Amino acid sequence: MIETFFGADALGTHAAFLVSLLIGVSFGVALERAGFGSSRKLSGIFYGTDMTVLKVMFTAVITAMLLILYSAAFGLIGFDSLYLMPTVYGAQAVAGILFGIGFVMGGWCPGTAAVGCASGKADAFLFLAGAAAGSILFNELYGVVKPLYSWGESGVQFVYASLGVTRVLFAFIFTAVAIGSFWMAEWVEKKISKTGYYLNSPFLWAFSIVFIAAAGGLLAAADAPAENREALREINAALTQPLMPGRTEQMIMEVMQEGRDHIEPEDLADRLMMGDRLLTLVDIRPKAEYDAFHIRGAVNIEPAGILQLLREKKNAGMIVLYSNGMTHPAQVRDALHRQGYRNVYILTDGLDGFVERCLKPASLRAAPVTDEEVSKIRAWREYFSGK
Amino acid sequence: MNRYMNPYLAGIMLGVTLFVSYLVLGSGLGASAGLARIAACIEGCVAPLHTQASEYFGAWGKNPLSYYLVFMFAGTAIGGLISAVAGGRAGVVLEKGKRFSAWKRAALALTGGAIVGFASRLGQGCTSGQALSGGALLLTGSLVFMMCIFAGGYAFAYIVRRQWHD
Structure with missing residues (x-):
């Protein structure tokens, strides 16, 4: 079982800061290589012209999810050594809608704007300045928005438990939905902007089969963890x-x-x-x-x-x-x-x-x-x- | 094809980075918290007593920058710069559609940023910390947040579409 910095209560140490910096570099490279250093590309998802955001984000989510669940099944990590964010239904629903509006207006989100700003995008710099101002505004209005901030506070909630299915079954369905959405995204791109290069490609077939198989294997592997x-x-x-x-x-x-x-x-x-x-x-x-x-x-x-x-x-x-x-x-x-x-x-x-x-x-x-x-x-x- | 990486392979790279973050740090990726701490530091420089007495930023202590996500945010910018220079994509530019005014695009970026900055604090995270990191752990609130981002984005997309018209 791996002892994480969070599990050891050591996220405030210099070692954790250094690790965070290095993970950040890898994060920044991945975002930039995906094309997320461009607000035009990021915005494409909202107009059906470029579905890269969906492909990259959803692939990242299912990749990390499967790796975490396999690690848990083989006793490499325990969920108790991970930081699990609490669910606050009302606050997160309102925040999500606001965030979506700000995202489509500005063309950026905080992580991608850091990448865009570093590579010279003036609109990313302005977006970050705005986001810093928005954070300060939140601090100033905290007394007023506090009821909203805790509206629907429900502690740590897992979606599979909320829906009443097992973790591995949900993970399998989630992976299948992701794969389905990738095929759909390629199809949408082909219709709207004559791209969708991966539709029916050998690559997308292989990718789909590997992920479905990995999620299926989890159903067998995660039955009785050590x-x-x-x-x-x-x-x-x-x-x-x-x-x-x-x-x-x-x-x-x-x-x-x-x-x-x-x-x-x-x-x-x-x-x-x-x-x-x-x-x-x-x-x-x-x-x-x-x-x-x-x-x-x-x-x-x-x-x-x-x-x-x-x-x-x-x-x-x-x-x-x-x-x-x-x-x-x-x-x-x-x-x-x-x-x-x-x-x-x-x-x-x-x-x-x-x-x-x-x-x-x-x-x-x-x-x-x-x-x-x-x-x-x-x-x-x-x-x-x-x- | 285009000059960027295959999006699915980029997704795997991002997913592996997130997994390593969970494995080593025990927490996921984050961007808005680092930025908010920088904002707290700025407000602290302008009005130190007021900031330290404020309920939200005040809880972060006298040195809000001493936090792992501030370093991750700095790393993200460094990684972005390295990759952009290596790929020949670095250079000062204001991205917008050809037929759209630069001032209006600047105003939209600034306003959008302000809304996102506020919303990230309200939702305790952004696309990185909530949607991506919480989503990978299958946390209910993170997935609600993610779906609402798309709902808000698609509902509003038509209104600001002209900024990308060439």
Whole structure:
């Protein structure tokens, strides 16, 4: 497994700056050789005269996607060592539309304008000056646009999970769509500007077959990655051993007290009642105990099945584990943490605490209860125990 | 054929560059963040106290240029220059259609740039950082952003078509 600069929290080091500079050079050469140092060529995609942008960008996306997925399947990289940008539906939709308008007006985007400017294009220089001014404008208006900036904030979302298909299947379909769009682009160019040189060429045939085959091979290769088998072994160990070596009950309690990795029963109850879709509640007790009673909305996890469910939720939303007490879920949380899960929480005081603090009738409580709390307890009892 | 590289091979070169970035840096390619940090530096030189007190740029600290994407942005320009000189494509020119006024083209480039600069901050990235890098990881927001770029671009293309008329 490769340790990335991001994974080692070292993106701010001089070594990372040097690597970034070199990657930037390669990026700039690729853009320039593709013809993206010309605003006329870039704009061609919007008029059907030159579809180079589509061909280059879509090829780059599927190339990188397939290389990343193969690397993940063979345990070379883990998604936890990659920087995954959060999805903010509203902000990104509005930003995309604005960006598209600015792109077609100016004829550039920031990366290509850097290339154009360096090779002497005056319009690229003006575009960059405008973009710098636009960034400053954003900073000045930040107080006003903040609600828009976070509109539709949804954490890290993968499109295949959003659509309910597996990663490799989506990757295959995505590759097929890309190949289809390349043939279409060549056809459009032939119709509109009598170019489309690659339409039906041996090159495009070979290119298409290689990419479809690579995406198809992924379906077979990515079935049971080594990293998951290892993770499963560790989680099984955590579930069956009374205590992990080197980790005492006291240490667990210290982490708890810092409040970094637990959720209070009242908070959990409210989130569940609100129907928080980003929350996954996992009951890690044996199935018989789960069947007897569990918190409404929780799923029961047999150790063997835990990864299938959790892989989809890794670093997306919030995973809450509970058992009767706290020791047991803390061990599972630790095992998951070592696999790169950063969104696993434990229910404070476990199921016992949840019953005691949320479901116990107000009349049986030792401490005095305010009217507001009484109505809250009544609502919880109604929702969670049907009383 | 044309004097540029085969677009599919250029795409593979770009994709491999992106993959190497993920493999080594752990993050993808980016351009607008580097540019925005340069903008923050400029604003910081003009109005240091105001910039450091501002909520967005202020969070980048006293030296916003000390950031990996600033170096990547510089590298991109260097790579572009090397390739343009090697390919005999370097030279000062304002690209536009023959029948279109240079002043109008300059105004469009500047205005388009301003909109893109603003939109890149709003969407937390541009065609490089969001569409390309996030798209390769199949992140939902990045793909939404990419589709909306094309929607906005195609919707507006007709209005500014004359800048390319010869």
